[in-house]
Amino acid sequence: MDFYFDFYSPYAYLASMRIDELAAKHGREVNWYPFLLGPAFKTMGLPPMLETPLIGDYVKVDFARSARLAGVEVRFPEKFPNAALAPARAFYWLNDQNPEQAKALAKAVYHAIFGEGRDGSDPKLLAELAETQGIDSAQLLEVIKTPEVKDRLKQEINRSIERGVCGSPYFIIDGEPFWGNDRLDQVDLWLEKGGW
Amino acid sequence: MDFYFDFYSPYAYLASMRIDELAAKHGREVNWYPFLLGPAFKTMGLPPMLETPLIGDYVKVDFARSARLAGVEVRFPEKFPNAALAPARAFYWLNDQNPEQAKALAKAVYHAIFGEGRDGSDPKLLAELAETQGIDSAQLLEVIKTPEVKDRLKQEINRSIERGVCGSPYFIIDGEPFWGNDRLDQVDLWLEKGGW
Numbered sequence: 001m002d003f004y005f006d007f008y009s010p011y012a013y014l015a016s017m018r019i020d021e022l023a024a025k026h027g028r029e030v031n032w033y034p035f036l037l038g039p040a041f042k043t044m045g046l047p048p049m050l051e052t053p054l055i056g057d058y059v060k061v062d063f064a065r066s067a068r069l070a071g072v073e074v075r076f077p078e079k080f081p082n083a084a085l086a087p088a089r090a091f092y093w094l095n096d097q098n099p100e101q102a103k104a105l106a107k108a109v110y111h112a113i114f115g116e117g118r119d120g121s122d123p124k125l126l127a128e129l130a131e132t133q134g135i136d137s138a139q140l141l142e143v144i145k146t147p148e149v150k151d152r153l154k155q156e157i158n159r160s161i162e163r164g165v166c167g168s169p170y171f172i173i174d175g176e177p178f179w180g181n182d183r184l185d186q187v188d189l190w191l192e193k194g195g196w
Numbered sequence: 197m198d199f200y201f202d203f204y205s206p207y208a209y210l211a212s213m214r215i216d217e218l219a220a221k222h223g224r225e226v227n228w229y230p231f232l233l234g235p236a237f238k239t240m241g242l243p244p245m246l247e248t249p250l251i252g253d254y255v256k257v258d259f260a261r262s263a264r265l266a267g268v269e270v271r272f273p274e275k276f277p278n279a280a281l282a283p284a285r286a287f288y289w290l291n292d293q294n295p296e297q298a299k300a301l302a303k304a305v306y307h308a309i310f311g312e313g314r315d316g317s318d319p320k321l322l323a324e325l326a327e328t329q330g331i332d333s334a335q336l337l338e339v340i341k342t343p344e345v346k347d348r349l350k351q352e353i354n355r356s357i358e359r360g361v362c363g364s365p366y367f368i369i370d371g372e373p374f375w376g377n378d379r380l381d382q383v384d385l386w387l388e389k390g391g392w
Binding site: 040043044045046047052053054055057058061062065066068069161164165166167176177178179180182183185186189196 | 363378
């Protein structure tokens with residue numbers, strides 16, 4: 001199954017903590033796909049959620065409540081939302097070689113952004129976290145500047161739009177789409193029953 | 197607790213079938229508030245959901261799946277979405293005299309729209325359903341044409357926006373807002389624990 005997430009999506013942060021374990025319960029593995037919500041919102045012609053009247057205020061209350069219910073302490077970064085290009089590019093490059101390492105780094109990045117309120121767009125943060133994972137950070141920072149790696153992320157973002165990914169988190173199980181952290185109960189049931 | 201719903205909101209149709217029973221389990225009563233999503237979407241600057249790229253396609257899949265999971269057979273009316281002014285106006289007028297009767301009529305209207313695919317904007321449908329509830333339909337159709345009753349709905353819609361109602365269904369429990377049929381599990385828990 002596939003898990004699409006924007007590193008700056010707080011609901012996907014909550015989902016990222018549960019999704020692998022949930023899938024493993026049903027003998028499934030999860031392919032992680034970082035993307036950027038910006039192009040999806042542009043395709044949909046929608047303003048950023050927090051800037052939207054009514055919804056913006058609601059989402060703040062709803063997310064804080066959902067995080068408390070999940071027992072997750074959240075600290076928002078000063079600049080929010082933001083585009084986490086460096087870790088998204090790094091992810092795909094690492095993922096081609098070592099998916100587990102790519103996933104571990106993505107989890108570390110997510111924790112830095114929403115667990116510690118750090119700036120996920122800063123390549124220095126990526127380098128620091130890569131080092132703690134035993135990844136050569138100097139090489140990683142060079143690699144993510146190359147056109148090939150930049151293009152790879154662009155392709156994945158285009159593909160996300162082709163696949164209908166309209167928000168974050170977004171899950172696709174054998175072609176069936178589920179949008180939102182609040183769909184994880186249905187995802188759980190879908191994996192158990194094989195659909196309904 | 198308060199339950200805001202647009203008669204043309206299919207997710208609120210699912211919620212309308214559960215909300216009274218769910219609240220009663222916790223010794224609570226539900227005040228029903230029909231409103232129209234149109235003015236809320238105008239306030240938010242958003243296009244209708246089904247006309248929005250990506251989200252429109254997703255919502256069709258998601259709603260059908262959620263309805264199947266709930267065991268609810270749904271038949272969409274030919275004209276969808278639509279503005280169910282007549283039943284919303286009738287609701288507030290009846291509700292001032294007999295809240296249980298107003299609620300029963302609202303449930304009958306909802307079933308006609310999404311259970312039978314009938315036109316909820318047609319005053320003839322309202323009249324027919326009112327008669328089956330023992331309500332004088334000729335009087336009802338006259339009453340909903342009066343400026344007082346029309347204004348009452350406008351006031352309730354304005355109040356919904358003041359209260360932050362950004363979608364349908366939307367629940368407010370002692371000031372705490374919950375948006376979406378998929379928040380009913382949180383609503384259940386909130387009523388049980390008195391918050392968290």
